Amino acid sequence: MSARGAHVDVVRLLMLALVAILLLAPLLAGGFLLYSLSLCFANTLAVLSVSMLVRYGGEVSIGHSFFVALGAYAVAIIEHRFGLSIVVSLPLAVLLGAGAGFVFAFPSRRLSGIYLAVATMALALALPEILIGFEKFTGGFEGLYIAQDLLPGMPKALQRYYVALAVLVLVCLALAHFRKSAQGLALLMAQAQPRAAEAMGITRSWARISIFTLSAALAALAGALTGFASSTVSPNSFTFFSGVFLLVGSVVSLNRLSLPAALVGGAFITLVPTYLAQAGDWVPILYGVALVVVTLVANAGDLRRFLPRGMRR
Amino acid sequence: MMEAVTSDGLVAEGISLSFGGLHVLNDVSMTLQPGVVTGLIGPNGAGKTSLFNCLTGLYHGQRGRSSFAGTPLNGLGPAQRAACGITRSFQNLAMCPDLSLLENVLVGLTLKRRSGWFSAFVPTQAQRAEQQDAERRAMAALNELGIASVAHEKPSDLPPGTLRLGEIARAIACEPRAILLDEPAAGLNAVETRDLMRALKRLMRPDLVLLVVEHDMDLIMELCEQIYVLNFGKMIASGTPAEIRAHPDVIRVYLGDDADD
Ligand SMILES: Nc1ncnc2c1ncn2[C@@H]1O[C@H](COP(=O)(O)OP(=O)(O)O)[C@@H](O)[C@H]1O
Numbered sequence: 001m002s003a004r005g006a007h008v009d010v011v012r013l014l015m016l017a018l019v020a021i022l023l024l025a026p027l028l029a030g031g032f033l034l035y036s037l038s039l040c041f042a043n044t045l046a047v048l049s050v051s052m053l054v055r056y057g058g059e060v061s062i063g064h065s066f067f068v069a070l071g072a073y074a075v076a077i078i079e080h081r082f083g084l085s086i087v088v089s090l091p092l093a094v095l096l097g098a099g100a101g102f103v104f105a106f107p108s109r110r111l112s113g114i115y116l117a118v119a120t121m122a123l124a125l126a127l128p129e130i131l132i133g134f135e136k137f138t139g140g141f142e143g144l145y146i147a148q149d150l151l152p153g154m155p156k157a158l159q160r161y162y163v164a165l166a167v168l169v170l171v172c173l174a175l176a177h178f179r180k181s182a183q184g185l186a187l188l189m190a191q192a193q194p195r196a197a198e199a200m201g202i203t204r205s206w207a208r209i210s211i212f213t214l215s216a217a218l219a220a221l222a223g224a225l226t227g228f229a230s231s232t233v234s235p236n237s238f239t240f241f242s243g244v245f246l247l248v249g250s251v252v253s254l255n256r257l258s259l260p261a262a263l264v265g266g267a268f269i270t271l272v273p274t275y276l277a278q279a280g281d282w283v284p285i286l287y288g289v290a291l292v293v294v295t296l297v298a299n300a301g302d303l304r305r306f307l308p309r310g311m312r313r
Numbered sequence: 314m315m316e317a318v319t320s321d322g323l324v325a326e327g328i329s330l331s332f333g334g335l336h337v338l339n340d341v342s343m344t345l346q347p348g349v350v351t352g353l354i355g356p357n358g359a360g361k362t363s364l365f366n367c368l369t370g371l372y373h374g375q376r377g378r379s380s381f382a383g384t385p386l387n388g389l390g391p392a393q394r395a396a397c398g399i400t401r402s403f404q405n406l407a408m409c410p411d412l413s414l415l416e417n418v419l420v421g422l423t424l425k426r427r428s429g430w431f432s433a434f435v436p437t438q439a440q441r442a443e444q445q446d447a448e449r450r451a452m453a454a455l456n457e458l459g460i461a462s463v464a465h466e467k468p469s470d471l472p473p474g475t476l477r478l479g480e481i482a483r484a485i486a487c488e489p490r491a492i493l494l495d496e497p498a499a500g501l502n503a504v505e506t507r508d509l510m511r512a513l514k515r516l517m518r519p520d521l522v523l524l525v526v527e528h529d530m531d532l533i534m535e536l537c538e539q540i541y542v543l544n545f546g547k548m549i550a551s552g553t554p555a556e557i558r559a560h561p562d563v564i565r566v567y568l569g570d571d572a573d574d
């Protein structure tokens with residue numbers, strides 16, 4: 001018991017140290033690095049939304065970029081149409097994401113595994129068409145700018161950075177709390193032992209609809225922050241491959257929901273597309289490789305089974 | 314067949330179940346009275362687990378009716394039957410490997426828990442109190458079965474006997490009105506079996522329906538007041554332990570079974 005206690009204390013200290021470093025980073029870093037970090041935080045949230053679906057639902061989504069885009073465009077459109085800042089649009093984006101997740105999850109509540117993954121792929125494929133088709137709202141190819149501040153008087157770069165960081169840390173705390181909640185335990189049971197869970201009153205469709213709705217809400221929150229952190233939304237940032245990358249990011253973070261692990265996944269998907277873009281002719285091949293890796297991993301469930309026994313948590 | 318079911322217990326009438334051409338249950342009836350420990354015995358493959366699954370809504374028989382405390386159960390799924398107060402354990406251990414033993418038992422309380430989605434993400438005073446209350450009840454159930462000391466261990470670190478007791482703790486934690494235990498003593502050593510028997514006897518209340526499936530005759534004879542015997546999907550006998558012991562069909566089935574062992 002005391003060994004466990006000590007272990008928890010060390011983990012907690014390391015986590016605090018990480019947050020402290022991130023809080024102080026703007027003193028040293030500037031300009032582009034700060035901007036990249038802000039984007040990285042937003043991407044980390046998007047990775048967390050996919051990981052949450054994997055951990056609590058045992059499902060893989062290729063189309064979470066749909067919900068991310070929904071959140072981002074919600075912030076942009078609300079600013080353009082009504083002149084309201086993210087104080088208003090952020091919660092609205094989350095509600096919108098939850099609603100869209102529910103609308104998608106309800107008819108597909110009996111789908112699982114590769115069938116659900118393919119269904120989510122339809123979302124990712126439809127996304128660019130929708131963004132360009134509804135030009136009147138979305139600004140078409142050009143996209144929209146997001147200009148409003150959240151905290152007046154603070155430099156733009158710092159705002160982006162601290163708002164994204166604060167939301168990320170709060171979400172990680174909320175996820176840690178969720179793991180111990182009645183709903184969190186019920187979802188884990190429904191995934192590991194669906195029949196036993198049913199016998200305890202936890203239906204499979206409740207589990208599927210709940211986790212997909214939650215995960216879509218988190219994806220939309222991530223999108224809202226992506227929009228805020230980059231000050232712009234455009235179809236370029238939400239291609240079919242964004243969804244694949246979110247899944248890759250989740251795999252890289254071993255589907256973990258802790259801050260450090262998720263940050264690794266978020267950093268991966270923030271940096272790799274930049275480098276991929278420089279690869280020119282190699283881009284399609286590299287995307288292909290990414291797809292194969294994801295397919296293999298989706299097939300294997302998740303990467304944790306390849307870890308030594310003691311490290312699976 | 315049985316006429317006029319007046320019982321307020323768990324009643325199954327004329328249940329028939331088949332998979333393809335395989336007849337697993339054939340016109341099976343049984344009445345589980347509250348306040349009585351009922352046993353269900355029979356050789357392996359007799360259909361005991363299948364009957365269990367019919368009672369808990371996991372399988373739906375092609376024919377037959379079931380009711381609990383006068384309420385018809387037909388058409389209800391397992392989750393709805395759980396909401397009626399029927400809980401069970403599984404013959405094959407059904408623990409979630411990611412959760413500690415205590416957390417596995419906590420899941421058994423899901424239907425009794427009242428905290429909403431908001432407090433699932435944001436700690437509140439009320440949620441903390443609710444959580445502590447649930448943990449206290451789960452610990453009490455573990456204590457009842459003598460395994461509270463390993464509450465925080467993961468299932469992969471515990472012996473099968475302890476996990477089986479854990480499953481029973483999970484079934485009793487929510488203070489159900491009917492408990493169905495599928496081979497609770499399988500994999501337990503002599504000491505654990507004795508603890509289990511003691512716990513089950515302590516558990517008994519006048520309003521509780523308790524059904525225990527076993528193929529260990531001695532255990533059933535000591536524990537149960539009413540015994541049903543299933544063989545090849547047919548109910549071949551029912552009665553008190555003395556009646557069962559003297560029943561010619563049972564003797565034939567069990568002598569045959571002994572010869573196999
Ligand atoms: N889902 C199923 N599909 C096909 N056959 C089944 C199924 N469940 C049980 N059976 C068959 O029903 C028979 C009785 O099984 P079971 O109820 O597990 O017996 P017991 O619990 O008495 O050992 C066995 O022959 C088994 O193969």
Ligand SMILES: [Mg+2]
Nearest residue numbers: 361362363404
């Ligand atoms: Mg069985």
